[in-house]
Amino acid sequence: xxxxxxxxxxxxxxxxxxxxxxxxxxxxxxxxxxxxxxxxxxxxxxxxxxxxxxxxxxxxxxxxxxxxxxxxxxxxxxxxxxxxxxxxxxxxxxxxxxxxxxxxxxxxxxxxxxxxxxxxxxxxxxxxxxxxxxxxxxxxxxxxxxxxxxxxxxxxxxxxxxxxxxxxxxxxxxxxxxxxxxxxxxxxxxxxxxxxxx
Amino acid sequence: xxxxxxxxxxxxxxxxxxxxxxxxxxxxxxxxxxxxxxxxxxxxxxxxxxxxxxxxxxxxxxxxxxxxxxxxxxxxxxxxxxxxxxxxxxxxxxxxxxxxxxxxxxxxxxxxxxxxxxxxxxxxxxxxxxxxxxxxxxxxxxxxxxxxxxxxxxxxxxxxxxxxxxxxxxxxxxxxxxxxxxxxxxxxxxxxxxxxxxxxxxxxxxxxxxxxxxxxxxxxxxxxxxxxxxxxxxxxxxxxxxxxxxxxxxxxxxxxxxxxxxxxxxxxxxxxxxxxxxxxxxxxxxxxxxxxxxxxxxxxxxxxxxxxxxxxxxxxxxxxxxxxxxxxxxxxxxxxxxxxxxxxxxxxxxxxxxxxxxxxxxxxxxxxxxxxxxxxxxxxxxxxxxxxxxxxxxxxxxxxxxxxxxxxxxxxxxxxxxxxxxxxxxxxxxxxxxxxxxxxxxxxxxxxxxxxxxxxxxxxxxxxxxxxxxxx
Ligand code: SF4
Numbered sequence: 001x002x003x004x005x006x007x008x009x010x011x012x013x014x015x016x017x018x019x020x021x022x023x024x025x026x027x028x029x030x031x032x033x034x035x036x037x038x039x040x041x042x043x044x045x046x047x048x049x050x051x052x053x054x055x056x057x058x059x060x061x062x063x064x065x066x067x068x069x070x071x072x073x074x075x076x077x078x079x080x081x082x083x084x085x086x087x088x089x090x091x092x093x094x095x096x097x098x099x100x101x102x103x104x105x106x107x108x109x110x111x112x113x114x115x116x117x118x119x120x121x122x123x124x125x126x127x128x129x130x131x132x133x134x135x136x137x138x139x140x141x142x143x144x145x146x147x148x149x150x151x152x153x154x155x156x157x158x159x160x161x162x163x164x165x166x167x168x169x170x171x172x173x174x175x176x177x178x179x180x181x182x183x184x185x186x187x188x189x190x191x192x193x194x195x196x197x198x
Numbered sequence: 199x200x201x202x203x204x205x206x207x208x209x210x211x212x213x214x215x216x217x218x219x220x221x222x223x224x225x226x227x228x229x230x231x232x233x234x235x236x237x238x239x240x241x242x243x244x245x246x247x248x249x250x251x252x253x254x255x256x257x258x259x260x261x262x263x264x265x266x267x268x269x270x271x272x273x274x275x276x277x278x279x280x281x282x283x284x285x286x287x288x289x290x291x292x293x294x295x296x297x298x299x300x301x302x303x304x305x306x307x308x309x310x311x312x313x314x315x316x317x318x319x320x321x322x323x324x325x326x327x328x329x330x331x332x333x334x335x336x337x338x339x340x341x342x343x344x345x346x347x348x349x350x351x352x353x354x355x356x357x358x359x360x361x362x363x364x365x366x367x368x369x370x371x372x373x374x375x376x377x378x379x380x381x382x383x384x385x386x387x388x389x390x391x392x393x394x395x396x397x398x399x400x401x402x403x404x405x406x407x408x409x410x411x412x413x414x415x416x417x418x419x420x421x422x423x424x425x426x427x428x429x430x431x432x433x434x435x436x437x438x439x440x441x442x443x444x445x446x447x448x449x450x451x452x453x454x455x456x457x458x459x460x461x462x463x464x465x466x467x468x469x470x471x472x473x474x475x476x477x478x479x480x481x482x483x484x485x486x487x488x489x490x491x492x493x494x495x496x497x498x499x500x501x502x503x504x505x506x507x508x509x510x511x512x513x514x515x516x517x518x519x520x521x522x523x524x525x526x527x528x529x530x531x532x533x534x535x536x537x538x539x540x541x542x543x544x545x546x547x548x549x550x551x552x553x554x555x556x557x558x559x560x561x562x563x564x565x566x567x568x569x570x571x572x573x574x575x576x577x578x579x580x581x582x583x584x585x586x587x588x589x590x591x592x593x594x595x596x597x598x599x600x601x602x603x604x605x606x607x608x609x610x611x612x613x614x615x616x617x618x619x620x621x622x623x624x625x626x627x628x629x630x631x632x633x634x635x636x637x638x639x640x641x642x643x644x645x646x647x648x649x650x651x652x653x654x655x656x657x658x659x660x661x662x663x664x665x666x667x668x669x670x
Contacts, residue, residue: 024632
């Protein structure tokens with residue numbers, strides 16, 4: 001099946017900051033849209049303008065498909081525009097110390113692999129990429145490992161999300177729809193939909 | 199045997215359609231609130247797949263994020279905003295969803311409108327493509343923010359997959375000192391537990407301080423749960439909840455209401471309910487609180503100095519330095535006295551009647567400082583109307599505040615209300631992220647509406663307890 005995400009490989013882009021919020025990933029003015037098209041070029045736009053050294057400004061990282069980040073990545077707003085903009089920029093996997101919950105869920109909905117690793121390991125990986133931006137990283141969801149050259153670090157992901165990506169069943173809509181009759185039966189038991197007499 | 203489940207687990211179990219082998223629950227959603235920013239792509243998904251809205255009666259839309267708060271005539275001056283507005287109008291029309299639009303009289307910030315209309319009720323599961331959906335937990339519901347793919351799923355099936363979180367009981371006991379508000383309570387909790395302390399948890403807020411709060415104050419607390427990393431926060435329903443809802447438009451009447459009220463009260467966590475974690479705070483330890491940084495946890499009591507970087511945990515130092523530098527503030531300096539350029543009273547955190555009444559009481563008879571631009575943006579058209587009946591707009595305008603139409607406004611600045619350059623804004627909203635208020639270099643200080651009012655008058659961060667003329 002074409003939707004299976006068993007591993008992601010490619011060059012990496014390191015952004016070892018903590019508490020990167022979704023307003024920074026995609027500023028609110030770019031939410032004035034009715035499609036997600038074109039969001040890729042605005043990823044981290046304001047941070048990039050203020051910091052010429054921002055990794056997303058460096059051509060050496062411009063082909064990266066794995067983002068390496070710090071703690072609580074993607075906190076703040078529920079805007080799916082954030083992972084959409086990263087995905088459209090070229091990111092297929094985010095490797096971070098931890099994620100904000102809604103952002104993590106949004107990544108799952110889009111088939112973006114959001115996996116965690118220890119800070120020490122991430123710092124090592126970031127250093128290796130800084131030393132050689134062409135270094136290819138392989139994030140294997142099957143082995144729960146990220147390897148880059150000689151470096152191999154354990155990564156983690158909740159089973160349900162991992163399974164969905166590996167089997168390609170991260171398009172949850174189809175699965176939800178398949179239970180339509182159970183949903184209907186269930187609705188008949190919810191007190192506030194039944195005059196509080198159930 | 200008594201039911202030792204906490205409210206969260208009782209409500210969750212009631213909505214559990216099925217549990218998958220991987221542990222995820224397909225959860226039935228009782229109320230789906232929609233707004234113009236996170237819904238257009240979701241309706242597109244439905245169109246692509248030729249799907250309908252499964253339960254249109256459980257779905258309700260309003261417009262808030264992009265609406266101008268001055269000239270609301272159509273088409274909007276901002277072509278992109280106009281396009282989004284037309285999209286939600288067309289989508290709601292085509293899919294049979296009720297839209298409370300600008301002409302409706304009930305329009306406003308989605309998290310103000312839901313409770314105001316009595317759509318939000320105890321025991322419900324409530325979702326919205328907006329992280330501050332946690333606000334609705336103030337009624338004893340499970341209310342969570344979701345992304346656009348989830349919006350499409352809920353539109354098409356009235357369900358979504360979720361993993362059951364753990365539940366942390368946050369107990370706050372004691373009486374709040376004068377000048378200390380619900381906003382200070384939640385800022386204090388976030389400061390103590392950190393911006394990611396709540397990841398993986400739902401928060402139950404309880405204790406005598408929370409019990410004593412009005413429903414509007416409880417909404418302020420629950421609203422910012424997400425700023426502490428908790429996707430959901432709630433307060434157990436009590437008689438105040440019942441009385442708040444009685445007679446509201448979407449609430450049952452007569453015998454049905456009595457049945458509803460009786461059921462709501464059974465949902466509350468019992469004295470022996472079980473939790474995964476518990477923390478206890480003392481109201482007496484909470485001061486009027488102000489954020490000084492770029493995350494909502496970076497706050498201090500108004501009488502306290504900013505942190506010294508070297509005193510902080512090593513893992514925090516980079517972020518604290520980044521924040522101080524961005525804010526143009528020096529470590530160890532007092533936060534009181536920080537000059538401001540803009541004062542914003544509004545947002546789903548603090549734009550309800552009790553917020554406006556308190557802010558008006560503070561500014562009455564005073565003038566906004568020279569060089570400070572001050573605006574009041576009511577949370578909904580109904581709040582605005584009520585405030586005007588009480589003459590609050592005149593109090594604000596006499597003091598030099600601008601009195602605006604309802605919407606999100608400068609909370610996230612998707613409409614024309616934006617900070618300029620490096621302006622500093624004293625704001626009653628919920629996020630102080632870099633660039634949040636519309637200028638990439640703009641700076642936000644979060645505080646209670648009363649503190650914003652005092653800052654507007656003084657032109658700098660002031661301690662509401664010392665503010666001349668306002669007996670707090
Ligand atoms: S007021 Fe602010 S936080 Fe609340 S819904 Fe609007 S933009 Fe979001």
